[in-house]
Amino acid sequence: MPTSPPTPKAVASPTALERRERRLVGLPAPAVPGRGWFSSALHRPTTWLLVVFFPLCVFLLWRVYLMFRVQTITSVAQATEKAGQRMEPTVGQFNEAVVKCAQLAAISLAIGLFLYFLIDRIHRTGFLLKVICVFWGGAVAVYFAVFVNSWVAALLGDSANDESASTKAAIYVAPFVEEFAKATVLILLAILVRRRLVSAIQVVTLAGLSAMSFAATENITYYLKTYVSAAMVYGQDPTSALRAMFLQRGLLTWWGHPLFTTCTAIGVAFAMRNRSKWVRVVAPLAGYLCAATLHMLFNGSSLFFGDDAGAAMTFLLIFGASGVIGLLIRYFIHLRSEGRLVGQRLADFVREGWLDPRDPHVFSGFFRRVKLLLAALLRGPRTLIATVRIQRAMIELAYLRASVTWGTVDEAGQLRSRELLAIIRDARGTGLSETDGLHIKPTNWTLRNIRAALGRLIARLRPRRSPGSTPPLAPPPTGTPVMPPSPQAGQPVGAGQRWG
Structure with a gap:
């Protein structure tokens, strides 16, 4: 019996074609009938994100802790040596200072998280996306920024002997590096889960969460240097110095990083709503350059005003208030x-x-x-x-x-x-x-x-007696004589009790 010719293999089944079309435009894939919850979880990107991303963030935070422990102990030892007597804080003293400084940084972070959760009202962003941005800003972005800034500062000059090297890096390098590190998560989310980012407010919210987390980790490093240095130098009050630094960075200028990253977020949101490929490339780049420029202006204010700290702070407050009020409007x-x-x-x-x-x-x-x-x-x-x-x-x-x-x-x-x-x-x-x-x-x-x-x-919460159980006896009324217990079986009345 002759065999029929083989049927040519189809290029793509309707289900595969539909899944591909949805994936290209960022829409969720259609549900697969018969797939259980475990198989669906394995095919879900968020599952692998939980398995890989969050342990990576914990590891990077540990690396950041080790780097700043070495840097802080070294800088404090050099500062005390210039003062006349070299003193190095121990690891226990450093860890105690970390806990105290992290508590102050958590105050600014909590305020920022509350505000950004509050403005995300039109179509609330998923909680997992918000957590991802918080971890990205506090761990991944900080690690990348610290690594690149240290490398560039070493190229500009030995920061231990040349103080101008760190100033140049803070003004001309750090803004571009930090804004890139904070905003990278927006680009990744716009590519992977852009179907969940339907409004510009969502993108701004995610950018603000990443920036606030980045600022909290950065503030801990500033608080540590101030507190540990004051604690090692005789005649200085470390608590007062820490409160002054918290007032400056944690309360008066907390808006810095969120305001700058918002510029990049606006560019990304504008690109997501435009079909032109040229606009999709230029809009995020323009927002990023605007954010880096404002950040550079913020860092360079201290150099521009010199020793007049009051004038520099007044300029920053006016600058920040104008930006925040404009964004609110x-x-x-x-x-x-x-x-x-x-x-x-x-x-x-x-x-x-x-x-x-x-x-x-x-x-x-x-x-x-x-x-x-x-x-x-x-x-x-x-x-x-x-x-x-x-x-x-x-x-x-x-x-x-x-x-x-x-x-x-x-x-x-x-x-x-x-x-x-x-x-x-x-x-x-x-x-x-x-x-x-x-x-x-x-x-x-x-x-x-x-x-x-x-x-x-209340009746439902009351304990119920098992069937067949004897209800408890009510206590005898006052004045009723209490009868002795009945004798044991087989023992005559009046016989002596045996103990032992």
Whole structure:
């Protein structure tokens, strides 16, 4: 029997082709039917990120600690030798100073993290991405900056004998190196998970988190040199010196690194919304050069004003206040424009019959979304989870439609749009999606119902007796004579008790 000719191998199955198209435009891959959670975790990039990236950050932090321990002990020994008597701090004294300085640096870091978590309101960035940026800025960027700055300072001159070498490196080299180190994570995230970065505020938030973490680690090094040096020199108060340095770097000029890195973030966000390859290259580069220039101006202010520390600090405060106020004004303007964009793009799906007519109005307003979340929180975890799913799907759907309009996403976005619409349809029955007539407090939350619910909860928490167990006897009333215990079986009444 003759055999039929072999069938030519297909170039790509529809599933493989769809996965490739989505990967090229930064969209999530379609779900594979029959794949378990373990197999899905192995195919998820975040799993390997947790396995490789965070241990790497811990290792780099340990390397940074070793480098700064050697540098601090050496610089303090040289400073005390010039004062007349060489004194080197021990490793135990250095570690004690590290703990004390890290506590002060954590104050500025906590303030910065709170502010950046607060401004990330339109489409909240994933918590894992925020943690990645924090670890990148505090470990990877610091290690890279320390290594390159030390190498360049050695090329410019021996920093131990030539003080101008460190000044030149701080003004002309450190701004470019540090801004590159802090902003590299933005470029990597824009390439790997750009589908999760749908707004410029998200990119600015990630840049600020990386910069604040970088600044916290850098501040620890400044605090260490100040505190340990003052502790080794007779007649100086190390606590007062440390507080003065914390006031200068941790409170008055904490905005420096976040403000500079924001310039790079704006360039990256502008590039992600443009389909031109030329703009995608030039915009991040322009933002990076702007950030390095502002950083250079910040570091060079002390050299420009010389010994007049008051004038230099006044200039920095005016410079920083102007930049921060300008960014805040731009943030609120951008917040309103992003709300209009969400409403307009959701209206496209209303005209096509996929969404309710009220959806663009409800989900384009920040306070209306907050009202839905608060009301869902008081109605139970199932309602809250479904409401969060609806809001996230709505915002992603609006920005996906905007990306299709801008030309940065092709026909592969239509398939993802259908998935998001299915998520919204399935969650509507449980979640909240309408604010008109909605009360944050449920209508059945009356005082009588709350008391009844608390009574049922207390009764449920009380320990239950096992079936067949004898209930405990009530104590006898006052004045009742207590009868002696019954005699043992087989022993006559009145017989003597045997002990032992």
